[in-house]
Amino acid sequence: SWTIDTTAPETTISGAPSAVSASNAATFTFTGSDAQGVAGFECALDGAAFSACSSPLGLSGLADGAHTLQVRAIDTAGNIDATPASHTWTVDTVAPDTAINGGPPSVSGSTTASISFSGSDANGVAGYECALDGGAYSACTSPVALSGLAEGAHTLRVRAIDTAGRVDASPAVHAWTTDLTPPDTTLLTQPPALTSSTSANVTFTGSDANGVASFECKLDNGAFTACSISTLLLGLSDGTHTFQVRAIDNAGWVDPSPASYTWTVDTTAPDTAILTNPAVVAGSTSATFTVSGSDLNGVASFACSLDGGSFVPCTTPHGLSGLADGVHTFQVRATDNAGNVDATPASYTWTVDTVAPETTLLTTPPSISNNTAATFTFSGSDANGVASFECALDGGSFVPCTSPAEYNGLGEGQHTFEVRAIDNAGRVDDSPVGYTWTVDLTPPDTAFLSTPAALSSNPAPAFTFTGSDQHGVASFECALDTGAFAPCSSPHTLADLSDGSHTVLVRAFDSAGNVDPSPATYTWTVDTTAPVSGASASGNLVNGWYVNSVSVALNASDANGVARISYQIGAGDWQTYAAPLTITSNGSHTINYYAVDASGNTEGVRSVTVQVDAVAPQVQFDPTASLTFYPLNATVVVSYSCNDPDGSGIASCTGSLPSGSTLDTGTAGTRTVTVTATDRVGKTTTQTITYQIGYQFQLQMSNTRLAPSMNSAIGGNTIVLKFSLGGNQGLNIFLAGYPKMQQINCSTRAPQGTAVALPVTGAGLQYLSNGVYQLSWVTQTSWNGTCRQVVLAFNDGSTYKLNFQFSAPRWSGD
Structure with missing residues (x-):
């Protein structure tokens, strides 16, 4: 008996990983139920094909991400659960990341x-754990509130x-310090206890375990306000002042005992008096002064000054020595204990006179002059005044004179003037002041050193010139054409000159002011116009093309003459033009050219293009080979084209058969196609190509090759000659009298004797069902030791030859 079971079993997954798993391995257990029993299971992971499996099933090497396992039971009758049990879960092996979003400042007073x-994770954050100051982690939520924190660092x-x-293996960390202790404040610099300054610069610092954030300052009875570690106090009134400062730390605590400093401002200067001094006019070079000072806070010191010099410390009495003749002023000022200085020093003036007067020249003529008159002004200096002067000219005696002193009618050459002062005491200056000058009445001479060429293309030429004079050249003046003379120097460069003739004049001035009466003169021509x-x-010009050659003539014109014409054909070298250019090469030719005039002006490059057609057009066939062989009835498309490289172009391209036509290959023989190409200047080319149409001959004999190869044979045997012609071409395939046989020289293959008809069996030429022609060639034993050539000449015009060397057979036996 047997049981028919068509009911599929049921499958249940009894054990599986959680919906999100931190492991890349998983274990599944499953069962199946069926009335006739479960024979086995098949499993499929992530949509792969089902394969046999058993419970428990272990998986490993799972990638991060979602996975699905399907399990289906198979009962003993082979029925498969059509609704497999399925479990989907996610593998997550990446730890989450944690971030601090907000917290107390780095230093806090609370x-x-x-x-x-907050935390981030691809599959979501389940919760958080917190640890304070190295303690154990415990569950927490954001924000976490902390209280009762001790002073010090916290994390x-x-x-x-x-x-x-x-x-998260790298927890987020927030560190701060709880600071409950106020800072301390210390003054670093302050004004002296007694000062004359109405300003004060006070510097200070603060100390705190967690740093000082800022300071507040207070002056006298004012309120505390924010200030920096260097505070400048301005506009202080005379009297006592008190400055206080207190630090504020980073936790906001304020120093309860501010640093304090008190000082006095005194801006009232002392008063100074001279008690004893020398006479108003003294003949001594030394003097003694006694002085005194008065001030509410006492005099600290004195400073003295002589004749407007710098004040230097001094005491009373104060002695002076080595005084020079003349008026002297002595000043003395007191300084009080606050540093205030008497702004109105005590002063005394007197005169020392032990020296003769001094003489000074005020104005003189130039050292070199073209004036025969001369005027001098002068003065004298003496402690007690100058009474008069004496003058002398060119070594003559001193005579009384006054300032100004004038002299006329001086001759050309060198002159010397002397003057001396006499003071009110009758003392005469023992070192008279003198002056020497030269009267020069001879003008200089002027000459050019370099000039532009007589014909020049430069509109801004430069001139160099020089002057000669016994006493030296001082300057030059230049004039252009009819313009006025103006100061100039060498080199002298002109600008923007117009084309045409120009004249430059140059004249020198000597040190005495004499001018050259005959200026140097130069005339030249400016030509900036290019030729x-x-x-x-x-x-012979046909359709824009010159046939075979062209002659190109170049010409140029210029008002001042042409120096040369340069030309370049295509990208060739530049050359100097001498005669018309003849161009015979095929193609388009560009001739670049320019002219240079006698002044060196070069015109811009010009060009002319000529086209030369010196070569006949071309005809190209496809197929290209003449006498190309094609088998009968083959499809042969004749294609041709005409071109005229670098020429005037194709005007016509005609053939005996239109290009693209099919060649007649229905009968054996030759076919010719003739094509004529004509270009646009009338040049023609005619080309004929011949095609051979015939049998597709192929030798069908193994180990037998066509001439010039030599094949081996045994005389007296019948040799079956086999070949194919690409199908059944009938039996009338040979030319009349063929095939033939010809004895040849075995070494040179040269014919010997007369060719005769090939001896064959009575069957003659046969066409076999396999598409092969055959002839049975009857050979003679007498041919052994000789060579014969078989000639197959077909009525399609093709001929094939086979060479045979005959020899007797070799026998072997007991």
């Missing part, structure tokens, strides 16, 4: 703190835990 945080670490149970060139072509 014993409480609120810290907010909160927070780590996220994802839905797979993974813990103008042209080109003309001559030859």
